[in-house]
Amino acid sequence: MPATGAALAPGGLPPVLEATLGRDRGLVELARLAVAGDDTAARAAQERLRAAGPEGLRAFERAHGPALAAARAAITAAADAPFDQRDPAGLGEPARARLLAALDAVCAQRDCVLSGLYWHTDLDEAVRTARREGKPIVSLRLLGDLREELSCANSRFFRALLYPDPGVHALLRERFVLHWSSERPAPKITVDLGDGKTITTTITGNSAHFVLDSHGRPVDVVPGLLAPAEFTAALARAGTVAQQTAALTGAAHRDALAEHHDARVRALDEAWTRLTAAAGQRARPWPRARRSDAPTPRAGEAAPLAISKMAPERPLLGATGEPVDPVATRLERIADLTAPAIVLSRASLGLVRTQQWRSGDAARDAAAMTTALDSLRRTLALDTLANEQEIHREIHGWWTRGSTAPRDLQSLVRRVYDELFLTPARDPWLGLADPATYGGLVGGGRRTLAHL
Structure with missing residues (x-):
């Protein structure tokens, strides 16, 4: 896997991966890169896996099969975990959190x-x-x-x-x-x-x-x-x-x-x-x-x-x-x-x-x-x-x-x-703005704000 800071191709991926994308080995390499510590390369790999459709997801599952199985087992086992255990599924563990976030991006x-x-x-x-x-x-x-x-x-x-x-x-x-x-x-x-x-x-x-x-x-x-x-x-x-x-x-x-x-x-x-x-x-x-x-x-x-x-x-x-x-x-x-x-x-x-x-x-x-x-x-x-x-x-x-x-x-x-x-x-307020109700607030507390 390329070291953090390695030169990336214009598409955001190392040139070797750009050259192999489209073959099965390329997708597997992308799947490994998708959880890398280099955020830019990881995001780019996740995007390319998504662009590959369900096969991109399958490649991610093949590349990280044991880790994903362990995460599923840990979440399932959490149903019986004692309530004094703060993170029974280990979802806060950095490596697991990064893995699951990458999977969510692909899915x-x-x-x-x-x-x-x-x-x-x-x-x-x-x-x-x-x-x-x-x-x-x-x-x-x-x-x-x-x-x-x-x-x-x-x-x-x-x-x-x-x-x-x-x-x-x-x-x-x-x-x-x-x-x-x-x-x-x-x-x-x-x-x-x-x-x-x-x-x-x-x-x-x-x-x-x-x-x-x-x-x-x-x-x-x-x-x-x-x-x-x-x-x-x-x-x-x-x-x-x-x-x-x-x-x-x-x-x-x-x-x-x-x-x-x-x-x-x-x-x-x-x-x-x-x-x-x-x-x-x-x-x-x-x-x-x-x-x-x-x-x-x-x-x-x-x-x-x-x-x-x-x-x-x-x-x-x-x-x-x-x-x-x-x-x-x-x-x-x-x-x-x-x-x-x-x-x-x-x-x-x-x-x-x-x-x-x-x-x-x-x-x-x-x-x-x-x-x-x-x-x-x-x-x-x-x-x-x-x-x-x-x-x-x-x-x-x-x-x-x-x-x-x-x-x-x-x-x-x-x-x-x-x-x-x-x-x-037709109702931008989703039924939450009733002009027949008074609450003591200017405009009923409702504002229209610009979201960029």
Whole structure:
């Protein structure tokens, strides 16, 4: 490996690597250079590996296989680590931190070590790859950047609870071409306690996985957060219909999609009947997805549409003077029955353990983690119910016979965010600016700042 300060070619790489790039040995050498102490050369190598597509990721995995396996094992083992251990997975160790940061740069996803997923950030390139490989596309739309810690809350749950799951990442890696795009920056809020302590987190927003065929035509949307098993099933179904209809056009294509979505509505009806019976409730048709009468929906109206992320955000929304609409009681009763069946992978539990805030009292923190995981499973059960039975049901209806679904991705994204997530692009404040609420601050404390 070249010494720090060695002459670099115009592309930012040592000439020997420039000469060998494109052959397998060149990618492996790039993978080794990607974790070098020379930051300029490391960043350039990471960029070239990304440009090589999934094969660049595979080369990185081959070059650093034992170290990556050790990191995955350490994160997974952290699920059982004692709470007086400050860094149970060794994520603060410089060599490991550098390795994982390089991997994230190649994947374009934070915490990629647990999923091994390569994400395109250019849709046209994703479509070209899908056509070449004959695969459907999963296009994630989120708030913020999937590579950053402070992307929207739902995307953080995807990284922690879904993508590390063996069934989820095997499905995504083997059957789909992956792409993500930012709907808008993730809104952040900082609480300054005045004594040097601050709390910074994101607030409001929602995410969805849009499933496209190999031509880039939408066939379904998996909205919000689902439990891993349900997420895998929903994506597998959508992937199958994307492949089955890829060669169809015109009325044949529309009819095939309508048949699929009609069947999904019937399946949701049957599942809802079983769930309400198990909960001792009278079977009633699921109501249509909630709508807002306001020109710009309130953040408190949108919050219950993403229940798991609403739990940590509710107090912060309240602090802004924004009331949060309640979750339907009948959903809570059913979630009490379905939550115990939710299985989170050992890798996810280990990652959650490394991220969770601790008070410093080991016994208290151990008990708090048990409570946090129980609460997480319950809100995940609620999210799964609401996203499938309410939002996904509405999306299925867009494709059924006699209805018209948007035929291009951008139009579909707009409809999902405007009508179902209640966060329309026309509202730059994401429902957090209500002229009918007075808080004693000039402009309600809201400012427009230039970001260069």
